[in-house]
Amino acid sequence: MDVLRSLELGVVAAVAAVLGSMLGLGGGVFLVPIFTLFFGVDQKLAIGASAVAVVTNSVVGSSVHLRSRFTNLRLAMLLQVTTASGAVVGALIAVWADPRAINAVFGIALVYAAASMAVRRRANAADAAAPDPHRLGAAFDDPATRQTVRYVPRRVPLGLGISGLAGTLSGMLGIGGGVILVPAMNLLMGIPVKAAAGTSSFMVGITAVATAFVFYAEGKIDATVVVPAMVGVFLGGQYGSRLTRRVQTQNLVVVFVLILLYLGVSLLLKAVGITLPGQR
Amino acid sequence: MAAPPPLASPPSDDLGPVYALAMRVLSIGFRSSAAVLTVALALALAKQEPLNHRADAFAEVVPAILDGKAAGLIDLAILLMLATPVATTLGVAVAFARAGDRRYAALTLAVLAILAVSASLALFGGD
Structure with missing residues (x-):
């Protein structure tokens, strides 16, 4: 066992989980590019490891969101139908696709994530009195305002379509899909941010399982990468959750946007055969 | 400065058992996996495997x-x-059914069916 390499991968996974927790993401958007660009991990093995790490992060974090009722279980299961379907299709594409194509798609996804984070807007207040034919309306107590927040999701068919897209990208790239799901639920469906993050946190675990099984079947689960990723994500996720309460995450967004842009551009360049200094 | 208003009482609905079951299954699954992984790593270190x-x-x-x-x-x-x-x-599907919410029990079973397709690829699709 290469202990030093395992430690390095574990530390990277822990840092990714801390950053992910603070930004409401799963951390997968950081793991795959860093594993491939800086550790020379095979792209497919990195995606498989990231999928398992995303499941771990979701399993650890979802209980907190469920207890707070930030997770809307009815909405999660409805959207999960298209998300999980997309993930299976995306994972099958990823297993057989040219790594350069994956790098290009991942690069575009990271640049999109950076842009959406940079121009993050707030949704209009949720309309709790709107018609609720699908019985998706829910409520939770917000500890920050000490008030009960009630909402009814809007534009459900659009949400289903975007969830399918998020699932496909998740399957292709080994990410949880929260980077697409959370803004879509908040901005397009009018779901409060905490409920969107809590529902997404629960969903990404199920989505990533669909991806991970496909990669397991194809022999793309490498314990020397997966185990450090699992342990690192567990420890980092716990620390990140606590840190989030004390740190003003808005102040860190600029740094994260720059990191995502750097990783996204690096992958786009790699897709056309250009490797930046210090990368593999 | 005025004291913050008291926290409103938790929203009440019929989904309490669904949430409770989901939390319990997540906890059992995580603890089981973490325990087995800890034993496995200790064994790997001890045997230099x-x-x-x-x-x-x-x-x-x-x-x-x-x-x-x-x-x-x-x-x-x-x-x-x-x-x-x-x-x-699976637990959420059962809990929805017990709560009499057939529509979401069926939707959750549909998600399980999709996961079953994925798992069957892992079971039977490997070389």
Whole structure:
């Protein structure tokens, strides 16, 4: 066992989980590019490891969101139908696709994530009195305002379509899909941010399982990468959750946007055969 | 400065048992996986056994564990972690059905069916 390499991968996974927790993401958007660009991990093995790490992060974090009722279980299961379907299709594409194509798609996804984070807007207040034919309306107590927040999701068919897209990208790239799901639920469906993050946190675990099984079947689960990723994500996720309460995450967004842009551009360049200094 | 208003009472609905079951299954799954992984890593260190670069096929996991290989236990820990969201989904389906919410019980079963397709690829699609 290469202990030093395992430690390095574990530390990277822990840092990714801390950053992910603070930004409401799963951390997968950081793991795959860093594993491939800086550790020379095979792209497919990195995606498989990231999928398992995303499941771990979701399993650890979802209980907190469920207890707070930030997770809307009815909405999660409805959207999960298209998300999980997309993930299976995306994972099958990823297993057989040219790594350069994956790098290009991942690069575009990271640049999109950076842009959406940079121009993050707030949704209009949720309309709790709107018609609720699908019985998706829910409520939770917000500890920050000490008030009960009630909402009814809007534009459900659009949400289903975007969830399918998020699932496909998740399957292709080994990410949880929260980077697409959370803004879509908040901005397009009018779901409060905490409920969107809590529902997404629960969903990404199920989505990533669909991806991970496909990669397991194809022999793309490498314990020397997966185990450090699992342990690192567990420890980092716990620390990140606590840190989030004390740190003003808005102040860190600029740094994260720059990191995502750097990783996204690096992958786009790699897709056309250009490797930046210090990368593999 | 005026004191903050008292926290409103938790929203009440009929989904309490659904949430409680989901939390319980997640907790059991995580604890099981973490315990097996801890034992596996301790065993790997004690025996100086290298980690596998490729996870064993499902059929090979139990024989590897019976042979006392840490790699088999690590595969089991990974599979327990992957099984946890699946078991949670199953639990949520059962809890929705018990709560009389047939529509969402059926939707949750549809999600399980999609996961079953994915898992069957892992079970039968490997070389």
